[in-house]
Amino acid sequence: MHDGTACGGPDAGAPALGTPFHRSGDADPAGPYADGPWRNYFLILLDRIPTPIAVCRADGVVLIANPAMAGQWGVAPGQLRGRNLLDLFRPRDEAQLIRIADAVRLGRRSRYPVEVHWRSASDGSEREGELTVDPVGDPTVQPPALLALLRVRETAPPPAPPRGTASPVEARILALAAGGATTASIGTALGLTVDGVNYHLTRLARRWRVQGRAALVAKAYVLGVLSPESWPPAPA
DSSP: OBTTBOTTOTTOOOOOSSOOOOGGGOOOTTGGGOSTHHHHHHHHHHHHOSSOEEEEOTTSBEEEEOHHHHHTTTSOGGGGTTOBHHHHOEESOHHHHHHHHHHHHHTOOOOEEEEEEEEOTTTOOEEEEEEEEEEESOTTSSSOEEEEEEEEEOOOOOOOOOTTOOOHHHHHHHHHHHTTOOHHHHHHHHTOOHHHHHHHHHHHHHHHTOOSHHHHHHHHHHTTSBOTTOSSOOBO
16 A cells, blocks of 8 residues: 555555555665665665665565666666555466565565566566565564565567578668768668667678678678669669
């Protein structure tokens, strides 16, 4: 819940992760390292960990998140503070949340995995993973803070193009190169950096097993990537 209201938002029926903290009694997310320089060391370490991590109140409200967790939403870490885990991730099985809420209420300390899915902020794709929730902190403090670690299930990378083909961008680069355009002018024409143009040319050279721009252009004509009847050169 959010201060006594449902924690999953106005239209969500998911149960709260646990009873909420009072605002005045929020535990420092650094836990036992909250005093002196140890707090800074804790926060620096958290920032450097590549695993998405958030420290939350018992009701799921985020106290602190590392850059890897914030990166799932395309925001700065501080922008996740005050958000609720159930607003960010949708559980596959709400019974898993009930088990966590019961464990927190009874003071049990263990790790609890929750299968979740969410929509990626970078490309809008649906993503899946496992959110492991672990009550942490001083055992005498109830309810405890929650340490949430996200394991993202990576989708299989797209298959590489067949050796004798070129993507539309690669074909346009080859057509401009065949017409004598410099790397810089190719980048300007296609909205790419010089490094971006060279990246595509290098990938093509490796795929087609040739060296040099002249050989790339010749191979493009042999493979039918460039039209032999067009001038200025154009993709087939």
